[in-house]
Amino acid sequence: MMTVIDKPFYIEVPSKLTPDEQKMMMELEQDAFPGTGAVDEQTLVPIARYGKLILYRQQDDDRPVAVCECMRDYNNPEKAYIFGYYVRSDHKGKGVGKKFLREVYSILKNDGFSLVCLTVSVKNIPAVKLYEREGFEIKETRYSEFGAGEDRYYMERLL
Numbered sequence: 001m002m003t004v005i006d007k008p009f010y011i012e013v014p015s016k017l018t019p020d021e022q023k024m025m026m027e028l029e030q031d032a033f034p035g036t037g038a039v040d041e042q043t044l045v046p047i048a049r050y051g052k053l054i055l056y057r058q059q060d061d062d063r064p065v066a067v068c069e070c071m072r073d074y075n076n077p078e079k080a081y082i083f084g085y086y087v088r089s090d091h092k093g094k095g096v097g098k099k100f101l102r103e104v105y106s107i108l109k110n111d112g113f114s115l116v117c118l119t120v121s122v123k124n125i126p127a128v129k130l131y132e133r134e135g136f137e138i139k140e141t142r143y144s145e146f147g148a149g150e151d152r153y154y155m156e157r158l159l
Contacts, residue, residue, distance in 0.1 A: 007059040009096075011103055014055065017048050024063055032067075032086035039069070039084060047071070047083065054107060056100040065091045066100040070108065073117075080108045082118035085127075101134050109159045116159055119145060119152035131155055 017025065022041050029039040047053050047069045056066035066087045073079035082104075087097045108116055119142065120127050132138075136155040145152040 007061075009056055009058050009065070009099065011107070012055040012057050012064070013107075014048050014053055017044055017053075025067070028063065028067060028086070028088060029084070031089050044069075051083070052107070052111070054104055056096070056103065063088065066096055068100070068104045070104075072113075076115070078113055079115040079117060080111075080113040082116060085118065097130050098134060101130070105157075105159055114159055115156060117154065117156045119154050122151045122153055128153060128155075131157075 014021070022044055025044050026040055044053070051072070052068075052070040054068040054070065055064035056068075058065050067084065068082060069084040071081045071083055073081055085101070085104075087100070105116070117139075118131070118136070120131060122128075122141065128138075132155075134157070136157040138153045139156050140154045142152045142154050144150055
């Protein structure tokens, strides 16, 4: 019997994106959030240049297996806001989300953050459970945060 060894994961933090990379990232966003994925060039480019775009890659795969888009809270510079966090659909259920989130914590802590926050759809139960297992607490429910019916939990975690 042959043992299959998973190809190693690694982190990439680009400071800019080519047009082909922008297109790929928008396709990944649509895969992760069908019908609601709203990240486009006008969002991706500033996040890569002025925020932090963290890609979780696997050897020999052209597309990231997970993505985290972060910003600094202007009113509280020690707080990072996770604008977007997702695992590619063909890697869900394999523990990638948990592994990657722990990598993100380490990166944010090294960047001087002491607190991280995010919002998540109240309907996205798997994501809410992941975040809670990984130390996030629901602090409030924000009704119609991204338009009518787009209710979100606001969650925080100390780093």
